[in-house]
Amino acid sequence: EIVLTQSPGTVSLSPGETATLSCRTSQSLTNTYLAWHQHKPGQAPRLLIYGASTRAAGIPDRFSGSGSGTVLTLTISRLEPDDSAVYYCQQYGRSSWTFGQGTKVEL
Amino acid sequence: QVQVVESGGDVVEPGGSLRLSCTASGFTAGFNFSDYYMSWVRQAPGKGLEWISYVSSSGSTVHNADSLKGRFTISRDNARDSVILQMNSLRVEDTAMYYCVGGYPPEWWGQGTLVTVSS
Numbered sequence: 001e002i003v004l005t006q007s008p009g010t011v012s013l014s015p016g017e018t019a020t021l022s023c024r025t026s027q028s029l030t031n032t033y034l035a036w037h038q039h040k041p042g043q044a045p046r047l048l049i050y051g052a053s054t055r056a057a058g059i060p061d062r063f064s065g066s067g068s069g070t071v072l073t074l075t076i077s078r079l080e081p082d083d084s085a086v087y088y089c090q091q092y093g094r095s096s097w098t099f100g101q102g103t104k105v106e107l
Numbered sequence: 108q109v110q111v112v113e114s115g116g117d118v119v120e121p122g123g124s125l126r127l128s129c130t131a132s133g134f135t136a137g138f139n140f141s142d143y144y145m146s147w148v149r150q151a152p153g154k155g156l157e158w159i160s161y162v163s164s165s166g167s168t169v170h171n172a173d174s175l176k177g178r179f180t181i182s183r184d185n186a187r188d189s190v191i192l193q194m195n196s197l198r199v200e201d202t203a204m205y206y207c208v209g210g211y212p213p214e215w216w217g218q219g220t221l222v223t224v225s226s
Contacts, residue, residue, distance in 0.1 A: 035212045050212035088156050092212055095170045097158040
């Protein structure tokens with residue numbers, strides 16, 4: 001099973017700033033089958049990024065994914081109050097999918 | 108816009124069984140339910156997301172999280188546009204919101220159905 005480790009656990013920033021979230025994998029991800037999801041309390045999670053760097057439909061370009069191998073990054077530029085949420089990375093490239101433990105972004 | 112709807116959540120005693128259902132609709136013209144992977148994810152109170160299981164578009168391939176030790180089984184009925192999660196030998200620690208997710212990558216999330224395991 002591939003283990004995903006996210007850091008930091010929580011990040012507190014101000015509107016307009018940039019958030020940089022990290023996801024480290026225990027094994028290199030072939031074909032970068034790595035997604036990022038946003039989850040707000042009381043709501044369904046939402047897919048932001050797939051294939052490590054491709055934005056899902058309707059996702060603003062303030063959200064960007066990068067990286068390969070064992071270190072993947074989600075960058076949120078020009079933070080807005082509505083970006084407060086927990087962000088999860090997920091790998092879906094092996095027979096057993098897994099999530100990271102999440103990073104909470106506070107504004 | 109694809110809509111995913113779960114049902115079947117309930118309060119059940121430890122050792123009991125429960126069957127969750129999920130339907131999906133609203134696919135782009137030319138595509139239908141049988142074209143897409145479906146999966147289940149849960150979130151226990153105060154915890155993060157945990158992947159449970161997925162089934163391929165045809166239903167020929169399924170995978171489950173090792174931690175479930177074979178207690179949960181996923182299946183799909185493409186004639187009814189539905190996916191089922193059969194949960195047996197339920198434990199208190201299975202208490203969670205259960206989400207159905209459509210697509211590969213997993214893209215369309217339902218609102219979830221709550222399962223409470225308690226005596």
